[in-house]
Structure formats: C-alpha cells, structure tokens
Amino acid sequence: MNTVLLVEDEKEIRRFVRLALQGEGCQVSEAETMTQGLQEAANLKPQLIILDLGLPDGNGVDFVQRLRSWSQVPVLVVSARSTEYDKILVLDAGADDYLTKPFSVGELLARVRALLRRSRADNELNTPVVKFGTIEVDLARRLVSKAQQSVHLTAMEFKLLSVLLTNAGRVLTHRHLLREVWGGAHSEHNHYLRIYVAHLRQKLEDDPTQPVYFQTEIGVGYRFQPQMGQVGFSQDMSA
Amino acid sequence: MNTVLLVEDEKEIRRFVRLALQGEGCQVSEAETMTQGLQEAANLKPQLIILDLGLPDGNGVDFVQRLRSWSQVPVLVVSARSTEYDKILVLDAGADDYLTKPFSVGELLARVRALLRRSRADNELNTPVVKFGTIEVDLARRLVSKAQQSVHLTAMEFKLLSVLLTNAGRVLTHRHLLREVWGGAHSEHNHYLRIYVAHLRQKLEDDPTQPVYFQTEIGVGYRFQPQMGQVGFSQDMSA
DNA sequence: ACAGTATTTACACCATTTTTACATTCCACC
DNA sequence: GGTGGAATGTAAAAATGGTGTAAATACTGT
Secondary structure, three states: OOEEEEEOOOHHHHHHHHHHHHHOOOEEEEEOOHHHHHHHHHHHOOOEEEEEOOOOOOOHHHHHHHHHOOOOOOEEEEEOOOOHHHHHHHHHHOOOEEEEOOOOHHHHHHHHHHHHHHHHHOHHHHOOEEEEOOEEEEOOOOEEEEOOEEEOOOHHHHHHHHHHHHOOOOEEEHHHHHHHHHOHHHOOOHHHHHHHHHHHHHHHOOOOOOOOOEEEEOOOEEEEOOHHHOOEOOOOOOO | OOEEEEEOOOHHHHHHHHHHHHHOOOEEEEEOOHHHHHHHHHHHOOOEEEEEOOOOOOOHHHHHHHHHOOOOOOEEEEEOOOOHHHHHHHHHHOOOEEEEOOOOHHHHHHHHHHHHHHHHHHHOOOOOEEEEOOEEEEOOOOEEEEOOEEEOOOHHHHHHHHHHHHOOOOEEEHHHHHHHHHOHHHOOOHHHHHHHHHHHHHHHOOOOOOOOOEEEEOOOEEEEOOHHHOOOOEOOOOO
C-alpha cells in the first residue's frame, strides 16, 4: 500500500484530501508544519508528499531543497498562490507537480496516480537506508552505524558521505564534491576532501589504510564503491 | 543533450515552443499528427514528449496508451480543453503532466525541467558498457575490468582508452590522439602515445606482444579494433 | 569559557607523468 | 634476400604533483 504524507495546515483541507486519498487505497499521514513535515518524511518514508506552500513556518522552496538532499520521493505542491514565479521556483527546487487551489478532487487524484505510477518504477532509489559491509546509513535520519555500533559523524562528514552514497559507483570530481558539500566558493580547496575522506575511512573502513568503499581516482576525484554488489537500499515499511 | 518530441499541429505554437526548448539546450523534433508522432517517438527515442490533445487524427488517450505499450518516456500533455474529465482520462492513460492552454513559457519550461530531471535519475543507473573479449569498460563510471577482475587505469590511460573506444574501428592519427588526450600543446610528442598504448596493451590485451584490440597503423596512428564484432553498447531502451 | 567542529598548516610519501636510453620491428632500396 | 634508417616498442630512471597523515589554530554555538 502507498503511504502519502500530507503537509498542510488547514484542518478542513487535510480532512478533505485525506478522505479522497484513502478512497484511492492510500495510507495518509499528516503534518501541520514544514519542520514536522520533514521529520515525518524521514520517519515514514512515504511514496508521495503533498505540500501546501502556504504554511506559517518557512517556505516551500526550502522544504523541497532540504528534502532533496536525502530523498527522491515525488512532491506534489498545492498552493493558493498561482503566479508563474512561485511555480517555477518550487518546481526547479525539486518538486514534481504544482496544482493551484481551488482544485478538483478528480484532478488531484489523477496527478497523484501519475506520480505514484512513475515512482514505483524507481522506488528502490527512494529508500534512504544504505547498507554495505557491516555499515548501515540512514540518510533521512542522519544515523550511521558500523557493526551494530552507532558511529558519530560531523555535519561535513555526513554531507560528504551522503553525496558519495547517492552517487554510488560513480566517480565524483574534486570540483563537484566541493561544490556539493562546501558550496561553490571553496571549489579549489582539494585539501578539505583529502581530510574528510580520510575521516570517513577512519570511521567506516575495516582497514583505513586499505580503503575498499571510498576509493581515490588520482587526479580526478573520489568514488563510493558499494562492495560485492551489496548496496541494499533495503527498507521495511511494515505496511 | 536532451531530445524533446513536440507533437502539435499548429505551426505557430510549434515555433513558439521549439524556441523556448532550444533556449533550454534541448534538441527539438516535431510531428504534426499522432501517427507521425508515434513513429518519431520510436525512431528518435526522445527524453520527453510534449503532446497537444487537439490533433485532427485520433485522440490523445489512444496515443498515450499505444506509446506506453513499449516506452516509458515522460509525456507532458498540452491542451485547450481543460475539463476535469479530459485531464483525468489522459493522465490515467499514462501521461505525466497536463498543462492547459494558454500557458506561460516559464511554467512550461519548469515542468519540462522537472520531468527531465526525474527521467534522468532513472537512466543514470544503467550506463552504456563497452565489451570486447573478456573486457568491460564503463566509460561513465570510469570502471574497467578484465575477466571479472577490476583493472586500474591512470587518468591519461583512461582518457586515451576512452578516445579510442568512442572511435572504434577507425584509425586515429598521432596528432589527433595527442590533441584529444594531452591537449594541443603536446601534439608533437609521439613518444607519449607509444608508451601509453603499451600500457593499455599490457593491462588489457591477452597477449601484449601480439596486440589484437589496439592496433598500430605505421606512420599514421592507432586504431581500436573491437574483435569479433562484439562491441556491445548495451544500453537501456527506456527512452 | 568550554567542547566540538571546521579550517589551516606542515610534512612525508607515493603514483603518475615525463624524460632518457636502448632494443626491436618495419619497409624501401640496393 | 639482405641492409640501413626511420618508426615503433620496452624498460628503466628522474621529476612532478597529487595524496595521506598528524597536529595546531580558528571558529561556532552553548
């Protein structure tokens, strides 16, 4: 069964939309604020998020950007604001569809079905728990453990790990990594990468002097290599 | 570069949309009828299809259903008809988005970007792999293996291999190879080529003294000869 | 002020690239 | 069919620059 997270502050609309979605056979969870919405997204791992832009705390663009740093779950934005600028901004931030209030139930459900249909194809990607060797990483909850022992990563370390993991198997150039983790301004400081990759190796590799997961491509960049094809983006939804 | 197929009968609108898409860096192909559109979709394998519902021959629902029988390419429907029923029908048939005319260019492009972004994520998983003999080369991931054993190539070695492979069967002059790999400044140092071709042979040929794949054209240059016609650019057909 | 973190600095080390030297093959010409 | 010179192949050194490690310093929020 599909789980849909509804981030919406108006009680009436929540009820209205929830009933419609339940009629589709979806399980519906609700959040009233964006911060709460992000938490729920991490906990529930829904197959779809419906987001109202008109929430009191924070804007939708920010919500989508932060969500996208660890999840590819489809986002359908619903808003009373219908200016072109609003739409473009949030779509480019990573949202998948935009529906202007007032909307018809039928169209909402059709768009929900379209998004769910497509996300089913690649939903192995969406699940944010990555396992390799004895290590488990929950990108959504920012939790890392090695051999059942929880491992503490700093903010930068985690961000770097997250970028490497979401591009598993591919070489990421120094430039690209620096832009993603530190921001465009520091795209020349290759030193940072050596230090933080060293940290990750120290904390996660079985033998930090013989790295297996975090490989160096000299003169190019670094790659995360899921060993033995054992990257299981496994997830149990306990229905 | 992304290819977009535009199925639309009105010349004005075609021109209008084509210019906008080209501004995004897309390559645009056009079809005036649905039957023509299906043919083009099969031939070009575009990354996105924009479909006008108001075409003279046949309806859009039919178009999408037939397309979906063999392709998962995203479809953005554009239509003057805006009844809820129209939208639901074509979305449920397999379309991914629905935009009502008249629409703003900005919103159209934002929705196009959203669809392309998601379809790219799907395709990134299976990158083209070149196979010859017991060797496999994944150019996108910079991975090379021989008989299931991963082979390490240096930056220059890989660059050279990449140029040779993408021109399989063709003779590449010393000059050309040097310009591609080392840059224009070193186009006279033929020694480099001998050394690095030797490296590739050492690492990839079954018998480096009797090269089969990396052949010398004396006085001219080198060629990569995919033996047994077995160059398989295996690639996903989702487009 | 303190602890945790990010950034800077310093240095030893190693892989790759480039240089250098010499053996081998090819091919035209005798 | 040899022979010599040019082109090519091999094998090592030398030079370059990237990389890993450790530690000191600056920063940040509490």
